[in-house]
Amino acid sequence: MNRKLILPLFLVFQLIGLKILSFFPEVVEHYYSNGFYPPLVRISRITLGKIPFSVGDVLYCIAVFFLLRWFWKQRKTWKMKWKSNLLSFLGFVSVFYFFFNLMWGINYLRIPMYVKLNIEREYTPEELLAFTKLMIVKTNAIHSQLVKNDTVKVVLPFNREQIFEKTQNGYDNLVKAFPYLKYENHSVKPSLLSTPLTYMGFGGYLNPFTNEAQVNNLIPLHNFTTTTGHEMAHQIGIGPESEANFIGYMATIYNDDIYFRYCGYAYALRYCLGNMENFKEGSSEELIPLIHPGILKNFEETEKFWDSHQTFIDVIFHTFYDNFLKVNQQKDGLEGYSKFVGLMVNYYKTNKL
Template sequence: MNRKLILPLFLVFQLIGLKILSFFPETVERYYSNGFYPPLARISRITLGKIPFSVGDLIYCIAIFFLLRWFWKQRKTWKSQWKSNLLSLLGFVSVFYFFFNLLWAMNYLRVPMYEKLKIEREYTQEELLAFTKLMILKTNSIHSQLVKNDTVKVVLPFNREQIFEKTQNGYDNLAKAFPYLKYEKHSVKPSLLSTPLTYMGFGGYLNPFTNEAQVNNLIPLHNFTTTTGHEMAHQIGIGPESEANFIGYMATIYNDDIYFKYCGYAYALRYCLGNLENFEEGAAEPLLPLIHPGILKNFEETEEFWDSHQTFIDVIFHTFYDNFLKVNQQKDGLEGYSKFVGIMVNYYKNNKL
């Protein structure tokens, strides 16, 4: 057998094996998510957490450089040696995909959060409407505690490093209610690639190879807070984006700091309004007069930030990431981000908002 075929064939076996493993979430939960993964992630965070810059971003930059260098060197051989070059490229993808899954991504296959919480996944438009009204009251109440005038937007009195440090408090409080969500050994950093991330349309990401949570350093601070909570959720083995959104939201509202609580509730409210629009165009519009104008100004700040950086690159990378999630057993793709509303609506049927 041609030695160059080994790694591409291994990629095929990986895809088949992971598909089979997806039918056994309890096995993944026991032996990987609660067995192999936690000490591995802990070691990574202990080793790299104190380093002030993102080691993972640096590794990515080096890897991209050598990949582009390889493409440049092979540019004259793509027609004459296309089979050999294609096998080499697939071999690289095979090795990348193996370590991606070994070091983190098998968490995609664990027992879903809704099963752990013993709640349903689905909800009606009427249930969402009622829940959104309660969320408006909650967010308005906290907004009134922070500003004297309801037309004033909330400005956080923290810098980004302080947000990293203070987010730990929310996870500490959350772990008292849900011990399996305990977070230890901080390793959260501003991404060295914040500008590219912005034009790609991403607020942050987890580096699965170094277990560093990377947060886009350019996004508005009220978004920076919830994004930090989201990426830290990925670090403790929460794979699906809907679940990371829910845990990030919970860790934010469990924080002792009222500014964090505001960010968490405002974040959830914005998703609720968006999901109402998904049910029926214009369904959220009658609710807007009920929301303090200052909260809407925070929403506008977020929209203006992303709109000002929207390019064709955003579309390309969102399409790529949408399909990447689907390949990794996340059938909802990017829609999974908003699916956390379903977890939230059903969770609060049995818990006080």
């Protein structure tokens, strides 16, 4: 057999193996997510957590440099040696994908959060409307405690390093109710690639190879809090974006700091309004007058930030990531981000807000 075929064939076997493994979430939960994974990432976070810059970002830059260098060197051979070059590239993808899954990706296949919480996933427009109204009341109340005038937007009195430190408090409180969400060995950093991430349309990401949580250093501070909580959720082995959103939100509202709680509730409210529009266009308009104008100004700040950086690059990377999630058994793709609304609506049917 041609030795160049080995790694591409291994990629096929990986995809088949992961598909089979997806039918056994209890096995993944026991042997990987609560067995192999925790000590592995503990080593990574203890080793790299104290380093002030993102080692993962540096490694990605080096990898991209050598990959582009390889493409450049092979540019004159693509027509004559296209099979050989394609096999070489697929070999690289195969190795990358293997270590991605070994070091984090298998968490996509663990027992879903809705099963652990013993709740449903689906909800009706009526349930969403009732929950959204409840969120408006909660967000308005906290907003009134932070500003003297309801037309004033909330400005966080923290810098980004303080937000990193304070987010731990939310997880420390959250673990009392959910012991399996324990977060230890802090390793959260501002991304060195914040500008590219912004134009790609991402607020942050988890580096699966170093287990560093990277947060886009340019996004508005009230988004920075919830994004930090989201990426820390990925660090403890939460794969699906809907679940990371839900846990990031919960860790934010469980925080002792009232500014964090405001950010969490406002974040959830914004998603609820968006999901109402998904059910029926214009259905959220009747609720807008109920929301303090200052909260809407925070929403507008977020929208202006992303709109001002939207380019074709955003579309390309979102399409790529959407398909990447689907390949990894996340059938909702990027829609998974908003699916956390279903977790919230159903969770609060039996729990107090």
